[in-house]
Amino acid sequence: MRCPRDFSELMGPESPGLSLFSENGIHSCSSCHGMLLSADAAESSLARENFEKMHEAFEDGGTEVTLDCPCCDTKMRVRTIVFSKLDGGFTEPMELDGCPSCSSFWFDAGELQKLAPPFETADDEPIREAKALAILIQMLLLMPYRIS
Numbered sequence: 670m671r672c673p674r675d676f677s678e679l680m681g682p683e684s685p686g687l688s689l690f691s692e693n694g695i696h697s698c699s700s701c702h703g704m705l706l707s708a709d710a711a712e713s714s715l716a717r718e719n720f721e722k723m724h725e726a727f728e729d730g731g732t733e734v735t736l737d738c739p740c741c742d743t744k745m746r747v748r749t750i751v752f753s754k755l756d757g758g759f760t761e762p763m764e765l766d767g768c769p770s771c772s773s774f775w776f777d778a779g780e781l782q783k784l785a786p787p788f789e790t791a792d793d794e795p796i797r798e799a800k801a802l803a804i805l806i807q808m809l810l811l812m813p814y815r816i817s
């Protein structure tokens with residue numbers, strides 16, 4: 670599969686040391702560090718259920734964008750998502766691209782980094798950054814969210 674932004678080949682769960690990737694069906698772009706999440710590729714049933722639920726917001730809502738879904742080539746849609754924090758507040762709004770057809774989502778690295786400090790050595794260590802972003806996604810998936 671290729672990155673919908675820059676068409677680089679995506680790193681998949683088969684890359685060494687990326688177990689969070691297979692749990693959540695994550696593929697990552699080693700060029701822009703964006704992350705593709707897919708219900709079909711997720712091994713954990715919790716992740717699959719979360720994605721199916723999130724997918725409903727994209728089936729008949731959102732604004733079409735120029736990204737083609739890496740899984741099925743459908744034009745993706747964008748919506749704004751905020752996650753609840755433990756203190757009762759909400760995170761910064763993030764733009765989330767989702768496929769209206771299959772249950773796949775694209776997180777731009779810049780959107781994820783709004784929620785986390787920038788990583789050192791990100792440029793020369795794409796696997797390390799990918800791992801850090803995967804941990805962040807893992808945490809986000811456990812939090813209640815609101816899509817607008």
Ligand SMILES: [Zn+2]
Pocket residue numbers: 672673674675676677698699700701702703
């Ligand atoms: Zn990319």
Ligand SMILES: [Zn+2]
Pocket residue numbers: 738739740741742743768769770771772773
């Ligand atoms: Zn799709």
